[in-house]
Amino acid sequence: MALSEAQNRLFFQNGYIVIKNLITPDELETLREHYADLVLGRVPDFPERHVSRHNPQQAPEPPTPHGSQHNRRGTQVYPKGEENYEVQRSAPVKDALDAVNKVNVPSRYDPVFDSFIRSPKIVDVVADLMGPNIKLYYDQVFAKPPYARANRYHQDSVFWNFFASNFQISCQLLLDDSTIENGCIRFIPGSHNFGLVNWAHLPYMLTEDVLAQEVSVPLSAGDATFHHSLTLHCSGPNTTPSRRRGWSIHYVSAETRYIGTPEETEHMKQLGCLVGPEPVNGWPLIRGRELPGCV
Numbered sequence: 001m002a003l004s005e006a007q008n009r010l011f012f013q014n015g016y017i018v019i020k021n022l023i024t025p026d027e028l029e030t031l032r033e034h035y036a037d038l039v040l041g042r043v044p045d046f047p048e049r050h051v052s053r054h055n056p057q058q059a060p061e062p063p064t065p066h067g068s069q070h071n072r073r074g075t076q077v078y079p080k081g082e083e084n085y086e087v088q089r090s091a092p093v094k095d096a097l098d099a100v101n102k103v104n105v106p107s108r109y110d111p112v113f114d115s116f117i118r119s120p121k122i123v124d125v126v127a128d129l130m131g132p133n134i135k136l137y138y139d140q141v142f143a144k145p146p147y148a149r150a151n152r153y154h155q156d157s158v159f160w161n162f163f164a165s166n167f168q169i170s171c172q173l174l175l176d177d178s179t180i181e182n183g184c185i186r187f188i189p190g191s192h193n194f195g196l197v198n199w200a201h202l203p204y205m206l207t208e209d210v211l212a213q214e215v216s217v218p219l220s221a222g223d224a225t226f227h228h229s230l231t232l233h234c235s236g237p238n239t240t241p242s243r244r245r246g247w248s249i250h251y252v253s254a255e256t257r258y259i260g261t262p263e264e265t266e267h268m269k270q271l272g273c274l275v276g277p278e279p280v281n282g283w284p285l286i287r288g289r290e291l292p293g294c295v
């Protein structure tokens with residue numbers, strides 16, 4: 001058991017928990033070095049399409065105010081503040097690592113990232129919460145470069161509604177300190193009990209009284225959060241000149257069925273995600289056993 005009964009209860013009460021010092025400073029340094037290798041082109045097999053880079057030319061549509069602390073674009077709700085940093089955001093970056101917004105599936109190409117995905121430090125926590133049969137769905141580094149925009153409110157399950165059921169677990173391991181100023185993650189505690197909220201309904205769910213429950217979770221590098229795939233979360237804008245990287249690892253129970261339509265399946269394939277029904281029972285088994293007809 002990695003978690004105490006109280007921690008386990010807290011996860012199901014709030015939809016997330018925090019684990020401090022999940023990895024050691026040496027492990028953190030190794031991950032940072034391997035991250036640099038991937039994004040600076042030192043891993044020959046790593047496809048460039050898995051790195052999304054900052055593009056200052058991409059100006060989104062103007063926001064609409066949504067309550068006192070948030071803005072909205074269409075139906076997407078996110079913390080206010082990014083609008084104050086347009087000038088800094090368009091300036092040329094000095095460090096190549098700061099040109100990166102997101103890195104997809106580092107664990108498929110780097111043995112150190114892969115070893116952490118399988119590490120008992122992380123998987124024991126997931127097993128306590130989700131059960132013994134665990135597969136990897138996807139992993140991605142949210143790199144949040146200097147002055148990056150906020151990340152909109154969402155439930156992970158809204159991107160993964162081709163899973164039956166809607167209970168997956170994401171571990172976000174911080175590769176840098178995360179603060180209110182550089183855009184730490186924010187959760188609405190208990191929102192995993194709302195059920196699946198699609199984009200059209202989101203602004204009507206995120207009313208001022210619900211948003212008032214928002215909890216910002218600043219952490220040190222090497223700490224981690226674990227959240228339920230139905231928990232509403234977002235992250236603030238980075239208002240500082242330093243990057244804030246969080247590596248998110250998305251685990252799925254091996255008892256899950258993949259029920260995606262052919263259109264969804266094609267779309268997910270383009271993103272480099274694993275899809276069913278092919279290969280059923282072909283997803284990386286992290287712990288436990290395969291189940292017939294499942295992912």
Ligand SMILES: O=C(O)CCC(=O)C(=O)O
Nearest residue numbers: 142151170172235246248
């Ligand atoms: O770090 C962020 O900005 C967002 C992280 C996130 O959405 C996740 O881990 O599911």
